[in-house]
Amino acid sequence: MFEKSERLAVFIDGANLYAASRSLGFDVDYKSLHAFFRLRAYVVRMFYYTAVLETEDYTPLKPLVDWLGYNGYTVVTKPAKEFTDSTGRRRVKGNMDIELAIDMLEMAPHVNHIVLFSGDGDFRRLIEAVQRKGVRVSVVSTIKTQPVLIADELRRQADQFIELADIMGEFTRRIVPPREPGAPREGERAAASARPFVVETVGAGRAAVATAEVAAKPPGENGHSQ
Numbered sequence: 056m057f058e059k060s061e062r063l064a065v066f067i068d069g070a071n072l073y074a075a076s077r078s079l080g081f082d083v084d085y086k087s088l089h090a091f092f093r094l095r096a097y098v099v100r101m102f103y104y105t106a107v108l109e110t111e112d113y114t115p116l117k118p119l120v121d122w123l124g125y126n127g128y129t130v131v132t133k134p135a136k137e138f139t140d141s142t143g144r145r146r147v148k149g150n151m152d153i154e155l156a157i158d159m160l161e162m163a164p165h166v167n168h169i170v171l172f173s174g175d176g177d178f179r180r181l182i183e184a185v186q187r188k189g190v191r192v193s194v195v196s197t198i199k200t201q202p203v204l205i206a207d208e209l210r211r212q213a214d215q216f217i218e219l220a221d222i223m224g225e226f227t228r229r230i231v232p233p234r235e236p237g238a239p240r241e242g243e244r245a246a247a248s249a250r251p252f253v254v255e256t257v258g259a260g261r262a263a264v265a266t267a268e269v270a271a272k273p274p275g276e277n278g279h280s281q
Contacts, residue, residue, distance in 0.1 A: 056095070056193075056217065062166040063096040066155055068173035069105035071196075071204075075174065078200040079220050085119075087226035089127050092170070099166050102158055103128045106135035106149020131158065156181045163188045170195060170217075176206025183212055193217055 057063070076083050092098050103123050107116050124130045135149035152175070159169060163185045171178060174196035182192045194213040196205035199220045210216050 056215070057092075057168070059096060061096040061168045062099050063092060063168045063170065064099050064159075064162045064166045065092055065101040065170045066159055066172065067101070067103045068151065068155065068171070068175060069103055070149070070151075071173045071175060075197050075200070075204045075219055076223070078204060079197060079223060081223050082228040084226050084228040085123060085128070086126065087228075091222070091225045096168065100162065101128050102131060102155070104131045104151040104155050106151060107132045108137060109134045131155070152177055159185060163190050166190060168193065171213075172196070174203075174205030174209060176209045179206070179208045179212045182209070186212075186214065191215070195219055195222075 072083065089098075089101060092101065103120075105116055105120065107120060120130050120132060131151065131154050133149065133151065133154065138146055138148065140146050156178075159171075159181060163169070168191045169185060170193045171182070172195045174194075182194070185192055191214045192212075193215040194205070194209060195217045196210075197203070197219040198205060198210075199218065205216075
């Protein structure tokens with residue numbers, strides 16, 4: 056899967072990983088995730104991408120983003136766009152594809168292996184471009200959910216597909232009941248000061264779900280995703 060001598064860069068599509076982990080029924084411990092890769096290769100950089108709501112003093116993502124920035128991750132954010140859908144539900148739309156693509160292309164000459172946490176089919180051409188530069192690319196997502204969360208074209212393009220369910224035990228904080236599509240979550244009954252919102256990732260691939268809910272509780276001291 057990995058070689059100890061490899062120079063490795065990891066790119067995490069935050070909303071996509073959140074959707075996949077919740078669908079599989081676990082919370083990500085980002086401290087353990089960082090350690091997972093450090094034990095297997097020389098990690099040059101670990102990137103985390105997410106859109107952040109800036110219209111309020113407190114946003115559910117801010118504690119996680121702050122923790123990641125102080126604990127070995129390069130965090131890339133941009134303001135998210137908030138709107139209310141036809142059902143009256145508060146939603147936040149953000150697309151970090153361009154930011155991730157630019158960083159990956161710039162990093163490619165400095166590494167041997169790139170790992171992408173995403174199932175977004177729009178990244179297929181990006182992976183192809185990086186592979187032409189002589190870099191091996193692994194994609195981490197899952198096919199063990201209904202619907203599957205990785206676009207088939209992305210899986211075929213990758214040099215290696217890593218099933219998230221097979222490695223999640225290495226960086227699982229707690230097991231939670233897998234979410235059924237459209238099912239309410241605990242945070243939806245939280246107080247107004249901790250209202251949940253939905254990050255809607257644009258162009259998540261035909262085989263991937265379009266939305267990922269962000270929980271209202273801050274991360275724990277070990278960088279747990281809530």
